[in-house]
Amino acid sequence: MYLDNSATTQVSEEVFEEMKPYFTEEFGNPSTLYKIGRESKKALDQARQRVADAINAKPEEIIFTGGGSESDNLAIKGIAFKFLNQGKHIITTEFEHPAVKETLAYLESLDFKVTYLPVYENGIIKVEDLKEAITDDTILITIMHGNNEIGTIQPIEEIGEIAREKGIIFHTDAVQTFGKIEVDVEKLNVNLLSLSSHKINGPKGVGALYIKKGTRVIPLIHGGGQERGIRAGTENVAGIVGFGKACELASEQLEEHHEKLSAIRDELIEKVLGTIPESYVNGDMEQRLPNLVNFRFKAIEGESLILLLDAQGYQASTGSACSSNKLEASPVLTALGLDPVDVHGSLRISLAPESDAFDVDEFVETLAGAVSRLREMSPLWNQ
Amino acid sequence: MYLDNSATTQVSEEVFEEMKPYFTEEFGNPSTLYKIGRESKKALDQARQRVADAINAKPEEIIFTGGGSESDNLAIKGIAFKFLNQGKHIITTEFEHPAVKETLAYLESLDFKVTYLPVYENGIIKVEDLKEAITDDTILITIMHGNNEIGTIQPIEEIGEIAREKGIIFHTDAVQTFGKIEVDVEKLNVNLLSLSSHKINGPKGVGALYIKKGTRVIPLIHGGGQERGIRAGTENVAGIVGFGKACELASEQLEEHHEKLSAIRDELIEKVLGTIPESYVNGDMEQRLPNLVNFRFKAIEGESLILLLDAQGYQASTGSACSSNKLEASPVLTALGLDPVDVHGSLRISLAPESDAFDVDEFVETLAGAVSRLREMSPLWNQ
Amino acid sequence: MDYSEKVMDHFANPRNCRKMEDANGVGTVGNPTCGDLMTIYIKVNDDDVIEDISFQTFGCGAAIATSSMITEIAVGKTVEEALKISRNDVAEELDGLPPVKMHCSNLAADGLQAAIENYRENNQ
Ligand SMILES: Cc1ncc(COP(=O)(O)O)c(C=O)c1O
Ligand SMILES: Cc1ncc(COP(=O)(O)O)c(C=O)c1O
Ligand code: FES
Ligand code: FES
Secondary structure (H helix, E strand, O other): OEOEOOOOOOOOHHHHHHHOHHHHOOOOOOOOOOHHHHHHHHHHHHHHHHHHHHOOOOHHHEEEEOOHHHHHHHHHHHHHHHOOOOOOEEEEEOOOOHHHHHHHHHHHHOOOEEEEEOOOOOOOOOHHHHHHHOOOOEEEEEOOOEOOOOOEEOOHHHHHHHHHHHOOEEEEEOOOOEOOEOOOHHHHOOOEEEEEHHHOOOOOOOEEEEEOOOOOOOOOOOOOOOHHHOOOOOOOHHHHHHHHHHHHHHHHOHHHHHHHHHHHHHHHHHHHHHHOOOEEEOOOOOOEOOOEEEEEEOOOOHHHHHHHHHHOOOEOEOOOHHHOOOOOOOHHHHHOOOOHHHHOOEEEEEOOOOHHHOOHHHHHHHHHHHHHHHHHHOOOOOO | OEOEOOOOOOOOHHHHHHHOHHHHOOOOOOOOOOHHHHHHHHHHHHHHHHHHHHOOOOHHHEEEEOOHHHHHHHHHHHHHHHOOOOOOEEEEEOOOOHHHHHHHHHHHHOOOEEEEEOOOOOOOOOHHHHHHHOOOOEEEEEOOOEOOOOOEEOOHHHHHHHHHHHOOEEEEEOOOOEOOEOOOHHHHOOOEEEEEHHHOOOOOOOEEEEEOOOOOOOOOOOOOOOHHHOOOOOOOHHHHHHHHHHHHHHHHOHHHHHHHHHHHHHHHHHHHHHHOOOEEEOOOOOOEOOOEEEEEEOOOOHHHHHHHHHHOOOEOEOOOHHHOOOOOOOHHHHHOOOOHHHHOOEEEEEOOOOHHHOOHHHHHHHHHHHHHHHHHHOOOOOO | OOOOHHHHHHHHOOOOEOOOOOOOEEEEEEEHHHOEEEEEEEEEOOOOEEEEEEEEEEOOHHHHHHHHHHHHHHOOOEHHHHHOOOHHHHHHHOOOOOHHHHHHHHHHHHHHHHHHHHHHHHOO
């Protein structure tokens, strides 16, 4: 049972069927004049329309990229370098995805100033903090929509209104929310919004950046005139077609999936907290994604928990240092102000629409067994 | 008959078969710990080995990207921004691909100085010019291996030796040569070398940058630690697997294809020049790609020629202004010093290994017919 | 480039494409350096009606199709009427042109005007 859909998802059969012809048959370069090229161009246009429809944008506001990370980089560097001589202050949160965080760290090395808003114990910023942080030098606010580790959702609409009033450009990373909850660029009041295909049952290596009409960015990849000159390179036609289809399916099924997944999630939370002593949920209980829950278990370490679960057929992830190649505790959980020891005992479960077969009782039993086995080994556990 | 393989190629059946499982089955994120993630990681490692083997590099010197344009941008901006305070002079040629050219134009707007070496009528730089252009401020030489419009090949080995002697970093764009002639990073003396998958019967939206051990670049896409921290983003596993397979096949068949394609090309040149009056070949006749030839016909315009050929079942391309969305005559042909009018009468034919069925006589007959029809309509043709 | 069927038809089977030896008005517009050159020939009769019209064009598909189309539109019209043929008329008759190719229809209308001007100069 795959329970790590926030890391990546399976390409659905419907999406793959739609992509297939674009490898060995309809392989034309969309920039070419003859029929096979024009067919590729048409496929791109259709995909662009589908992505636009899914977020209530216009097709010409969609720029296809090589993934969510590239979209974030294009948005942030694109604005920073555009406004190079007009202001150097950027506002963000303490717990953005590395694609945002590391980009900002790089900009700091180029003398940009970045304010990191606190996210408090519930993993949500306070709008008051944002208001106070804004200065005359602020050129960009970049605040993620849904957090990838704990699933909390920021008040994007409100932030967007403030940004608009002050005339500041606003970017949000909607990679985790898109396809899970409504993402409507008009309602959210954003100038820029990042999407990634492989989180919604589309192929890896494709993403998009929504760029509101009138907002201008410096390209990240210069070259040919593809994507209105904003992103050069021969288009990944098959991947873009797959992404378009995945967007269409995700939009159509949004409500149905929301209901189904949040019901499973709630059952899971109830049973875990009821069965396993000293277990907690990280982040706000209301403003959260329907498909994701991040647990915390006292006195155990995440990587070992994950390995035990994997051995029993459940694939999940942790924010623990020891699971990544960096050996540094999850900055997201650290930002919540958790005791560093507790940060290591986290487990992220993220569901997919196809998680129907997920038997919560069976899983909670396995999980409880694994947790108590690890606790028996742990010198930190004295209960 | 598709004769535009320098624009893009068909994914071969063998490549597609190899990619297939990585969409709906082996969909794990290579950064994850459990089995399905480790399988993806293994697939990445194998692909990296294959790409490395194909250019005589080490696997850790290969960084996967979203295509040739991204590779060029990563190489050039990566070095320019790394050496920001040590020098601001870059040397290139007059007729690079837009992914290099536009990147350099952007750097010029940031106060970098760029020297554009002339390519003369034969489309090849003079090494003496390069030597003279080098200053104490030169941080990078970027000169393409094979030109994408006329197929001429630059003396990369020699340039590499000069760069090495002077301690200047050297990048080459080998997107068009790779898989057509030998590309050996050791022999070529390069620090950085760009590759693209879709030019060698691999999928679109994947490429690689070879970065010689010891050469350091600033990432273009910051974020997670993928690709040794040099290129963030969840890896396009299926695409990379396809690229790896395409590299393996291209290397295995290099000599065989070289022989076959250059024989067809030579026959084509002989028959076209022999049949069609006032027809010419653009660029050097010796230092050239085996699979590409660029013709020039007096008094006709390329786009109309391409449309006529398409109507007869042949897909090819032109450097004529009127075919692109930019309406600006091919800078490559202009760089050769051709009369601007002649630039418009160009036709690029690029073959693929699967071009066996290409009947040269039949094609030349069609081409001759199309050329004379257009000449009859042309006010510039008075013979 | 998405050309309409009509554009492709006029491109592949151009009407009135020839040099006219006995024309009494000839106009050439465009610039071969930019990839287009168009010559329009007209023969105007004593009633000021364009009795015969032809063209020669060096240019893209749209340039050839618009030349061909304007000869069809203009034939049988008086010089006064022909002068009113606008760029848009040509594009519309061809069921539209891709945005980057709109200037090619300018070329055709300009070519016809130049031919008429030349005719008037010849007959002053
Ligand atoms: C010489 C050269 N460099 C770079 C590129 C760009 O590669 P890609 O289309 O994969 O971005 C191409 C092809 O378009 C090329 O021919
Ligand atoms: C919130 C968030 N932003 C950005 C990304 C990066 O997307 P990609 O892996 O497509 O580069 C991810 C996922 O990895 C994410 O969860
Ligand atoms: S305890 Fe082994 S890596 Fe942390
Ligand atoms: S003649 Fe140049 S675009 Fe039509």
